[in-house]
Amino acid sequence: MSATDTFRLLHVDDDPAILDLTSAFLDRELDWEVTTLTEPKPEVALSRIVDDAEASDAGVNVDCIISDYDMPGMDGLAFFEALRDHGITTPFILYTGKGSEEIASQALNAGVTGYFQKGGPDQQRRLANRVEQVLEDRRTQAVADRYSTVLEALGYPIYVVDDDGQFEFVNEPLAELTGYDRETIIGSSPALIKDEAAVEQAESELGRILSSTGPNTTQFEVDIVPKEGEPIRCRDHMAALPYDGECFEGSVGILRDISTERQRRRELRYKTRAMDEAPTGIAMTDPSRADNPMIYVNDAFVEMTGYDREEALDRNCRFLQGPETRTEAVERLSDAIEAGESATVTLRNYRKDGDPFWNRVSVAPLHDDDGEVARWVGFQEDVTERRRYRRRLERQNERLERFAGVLSHDLRNPLTVAAGELELARCATEDGHEHLDAVADAHDRMEALIDDLLTLVRDTEGDIEWERLSLSEMVERCWADIETRSATLRVETDRTVSAESRRFRRLLTNLLGNAVEHGGDEVVVTVGETADGFYVADDGPGIPEDKRDDVFKAGYSTNADGTGFGLEIVREFADIHDWTVDVTESEAGGARFDVQGVGGS
Known part of the structure; x- marks a missing residue:
């Protein structure tokens, strides 16, 4: 049958007059558009049909065969059986003038579609009615085949439930979805693959369809419970099977697994919520529209600009610009958008x-x-306070630099002069040197204080130039630079560290000098390694536990001659390297400083 419902009939009869009369009558009586082919010889008709079937993937190209019974060479039943021997099952109506109960019985037992005796108009109408039924069945089957092909191509699980509430049909995709074979599902109730609540919901939806005011079809979400595993969320498209009067014949449904779709929708909601609630202003524009207007702004954008969504949407974001907006920055942004670049x-x-x-x-x-660029997304961040802070920091750094200049020049010059005059005074004075020595000590302390302050002002700024350094070699070099008196150094590590050489050397010098300064003349200083760093320990008097939190504070010192900035420099240089410094008690009862986060090997 063709897609336009044009049918082809083949009438086989050795009487040309019967062929012409029947063809004319069928053209008049049938509601379908038909083409009636005629053939007086059954052998020729058989050959044509068989050849057409073998030559075409679509099979036989006629929708119904009408044949006389009594024909020379091959009668109608022999013709029918020959067709069936070739696997051709086209509807076959035996229309004969030589009828008998015996022939009728043989024909019907053989499986012909219809048996009619030739006669007047009433017999012709009976033949036309039977052909009409055949063509209606063919059309219905063709439509069903089309829909079946579509549904099979879609791959959706399909079921039919009969009027008793049992599965009458399920396809293979439904069996795969549930994990049961089709034979197990067919004949069982929906409770096999649904929980009680889902069964009740389906019955309620079917009741809506069957009500006089209800829809013809319905869609609802349902959990399918497979043979194994977790329930599968599906959308059920349900309809009642066609029926006449009040005789309900069952329902049909198509399931679609929406578990992944639900997950995508959930993820999309999370992403949308994340954009809506992000602390940074977010806007999205549509370049396909005139002037690339904003089509989305989040809460932070609204809060930052003061414009609500209705005022911001469908406008280009340039409305935020004003008299002091620099054209250079705007042009850079416009050029990037024109080039499709970030x-x-x-x-x-x-x-x-x-x-x-x-x-x-x-x-x-x-x-x-x-x-192609479908959208532009923009992120806005109010950096006003950051810029103000940066300006304050720049001004502060300028003041610190001026302060460092005062320390290094304006204070050191008078100290140099004072030291020279002090030396002249010593030469000119025979007595009272102890007072001059006190002045010299004060000058030395001021020099040390200036050095430490300059270190804190200047050496804690700037990038790190990392080097691989031998801890033991650096310790030995630093030990040689300090006044060690009778102190003893023990180096118990071969670790290498990544550090900035100049700052690391100052850190070690201050730790070693602190140990010698507070540990006594005969102190033993030990440098060893830990899992993530190293330590400097001594066997001196140690640091009281209630004072350990104070040793890193600027200006704190237990030595009257100390500046109080040595351990402050240690902490600052450790921070620059992203290290930490802690003070505890050593195994010998003295002080132990642990530098952690060093890594190395």
Whole structure:
């Protein structure tokens, strides 16, 4: 049957007059558009049908065969049986003038579609009615085949439940979904693959369909309980099977696994919520629309700009610009968008109330499957306070640099002069040197204090130039630079560390000098390694536990001649390297400083 419901009939009869009369009558009586082919010889008709079936993938190209019984060479039943021997099952109506109960019985037992005796108009109408039924069945089967092909191509699980509430049909995709074979499902109730609540929901939905005011079809979500594993969330598309009157014949449904879809929707909700609630302003624009307007802004954007969504959407974001917005930054942003590239600029923008703020804007293109820019996403961050802090920090650094200049020049010069005059005074004075010695000690302490302050002001700034350094070699070099008196050094490590050489040397010098200064003339200083760093320990008097939190504070010292900045420098240099320094008691009862986070090997 063709897709346009045009049918082809083949009438075989050795009487040309019967062929012409029957063809004309069928053309008049049938509601379908038909083409009636005629053939007086059954052998020729058989050959044509068989050849057509073998030559075409679609099979026989006629929808119904009408044949006389009594024909020379081959009668109608022999013709029918020959067709069946070739596997051709086209509907076959025996229409004969030589009828008998015996022939009728043989024909019906053989499986013909219909048996009619030739006669007047009434017999012709009976023949036409039977052909009409055949063509209706063929059309219905063709439509069903089309739908079956579509459903099979879609691969959706399909079921039919009969009027007794049992599965009458399920396809293979449904069997695969549930883990049961089709033979197990067919004949069982939906409770096999649904829990009680799901069964009740399906019955309720079917009741809506069957009600006089209900829909023809319904969709609802349901959990399918497979033979093994967790329930599978599906969407059930249900309809009642066609029926006449009040005789309900069952329902049909198509299931679609939406568990992945639900997960995607859930993830999309999370992502949307993350954008909505992000602490950074987010806007999205549509470049396919005139002037690339914003189609989305989040809560942070609204809060930062003062414009609510209705005021911001469908506008280009340039409305945030004002009289002090630098054109250079705007042009860089425009050029990047024109080129389809990401960019970051800092703009002087204005809130709805007119207050200016510094807006760090980053834009990036979002491409579609064809590689075209479908959306632009922009991130806005109010950096006004950060810029103010940076300016304050720059001014503070300038003041510190001026302070360092005063320390290194304006204070050191008078001290140099004072030291020279002090030496002249010693030469000119025979007595009272002890007073001059006190002045010299004060000068030395001021020199040490200036050195430490300059170290804190200047050497704690700047990038790290990392080097691989031998801890033992660095310790030995630092030990040689300090006044060790009768102290003893023990180095119990061969670790190498990554550090900035100049700062690391000052850190070690201050730790070793602190141990000698507070440990006594005969102190034993030990440098060893830990799992993640190293330690400097001594066997001196140690540091009281209630004082250990104070030793790193600026200006704190238990030595009257100390500056109080030595351990402050140790802590600052450790921080620069992302290390930590802790003070505890050594095994010998003295002080132990642990530097951790060093790593190395």
